Amino acid sequence: MELLEPSELNLTSTIFKSSVRTLCITSANRGEGVTTGAISLAGALSTLVQGKVILVDGNWANPDLSKHFKLQDRPGVAELLDGNFNEFSERIHSDKALAFDVLPAGGKTPEKRNVWNEESWPGLLNELSAIYQYVVIDVGAVHSNPDSIVLARACDGTAMVVQSEATRWEVAVVAKDKLISAGINIVGAIFNRRKFYMPKWIYNLL
Numbered sequence: 001m002e003l004l005e006p007s008e009l010n011l012t013s014t015i016f017k018s019s020v021r022t023l024c025i026t027s028a029n030r031g032e033g034v035t036t037g038a039i040s041l042a043g044a045l046s047t048l049v050q051g052k053v054i055l056v057d058g059n060w061a062n063p064d065l066s067k068h069f070k071l072q073d074r075p076g077v078a079e080l081l082d083g084n085f086n087e088f089s090e091r092i093h094s095d096k097a098l099a100f101d102v103l104p105a106g107g108k109t110p111e112k113r114n115v116w117n118e119e120s121w122p123g124l125l126n127e128l129s130a131i132y133q134y135v136v137i138d139v140g141a142v143h144s145n146p147d148s149i150v151l152a153r154a155c156d157g158t159a160m161v162v163q164s165e166a167t168r169w170e171v172a173v174v175a176k177d178k179l180i181s182a183g184i185n186i187v188g189a190i191f192n193r194r195k196f197y198m199p200k201w202i203y204n205l206l
Contacts, residue, residue, distance in 0.1 A: 011159055011188040012044050015134070020157040020187055022125050022135040024058070026148045028175035030141040032163040035064040037190040038138040041159070046099035051133025053100040054092070058151045059140035063105035069093065071104035078107025080127075081120040088127060101132070121154035142175040149182050157187035 015023065025038040042055040056077060057065035066072040076091050080103075093102040128135045137155065139148040152158045158179060162172055179186055 011041065011190060012048060014188050015045070015157070016048075018157070018187065020185075021129055021133065022137070022155040022157075023187070024137045024139045024148070024152040024155045024158040025161060025190070026139050026152060026158060026175075026179075027141045027161040027163075028143055028171045030062065030144045032141070032161050033190075034059075034140060034161050035068060035138050037159070037161040038065065038136050039068070041190065042100045042134075042136045045134050045136070049133055052131065053134045053136065054103060054128060054132045055100050056103045056128070056135060056137040057105040058137040058147070059145060060105050060107055060147060061145055062140060065102070065138045066104040069102050069104070071102065074104050074106065076104035076106030077124070078105060080106075080124055100136075103128075121151060125154060142178055143171070149179070149184070152179060152184045153182055155184075157185045159188045159190055160186065161190045163191075 023041070025034050025041065027034045027037075038055060042053050046053045055065065057063050057071075058077065059065065060078065063072055066074075066076070071093055074091075074093070080088060080091055091103060091106070093104065095102075125135065135155075137151060139145070139151040142148050160172070160176060160179075176186060
């Protein structure tokens with residue numbers, strides 16, 4: 001997995017200085033590295049704080065995070081949002097190899113789709129915030145996943161992933177404006193696949 005170069009350290013610093021504890025990770029379009037960004041940020045936070053961190057798959061349409069950790073067949077967020085908080089601990093995946101816990105998307109059946117609404121998220125976030133110092137949520141892309149706005153509105157802050165030399169700035173600006181118009185707090189950005197170019201004078205010395 002390619003870790004993000006960029007601004008994750010600056011972003012974590014921004015988070016530490018704020019009251020943000022629930023953070024959504026999104027992008028303008030699908031395929032820009034939201035899942036990679038969410039994993040990278042959760043890992044960075046886990047190494048810098050004493051409290052626990054959980055990474056949540058909030059992308060029901062394309063649960064890439066759940067697939068990455070091979071949890072796509074396990075119940076998770078959808079079942080909890082359906083009101084089954086008694087099974088809370090059973091839905092969380094803990095692994096000694098990971099510095100953070102993971103909550104998969106769940107909801108394999110189409111009927112679960114109706115639980116993904118703005119009214120159902122605060123309860124789940126409250127439950128998670130009572131246990132974890134930081135909750136990082138992969139919510140998918142703004143332009144292709146309507147749920148991203150709903151989920152981001154329920155969080156303390158949102159960070160956008162921008163793929164270097166691939167994301168058109170006009171598209172990114174439209175996505176940012178869409179989030180701001182929805183009253184969402186944008187706390188920063190993560191630049192994915194950033195390239196560092198070697199000056200010609202250094203190259204000539206090699």
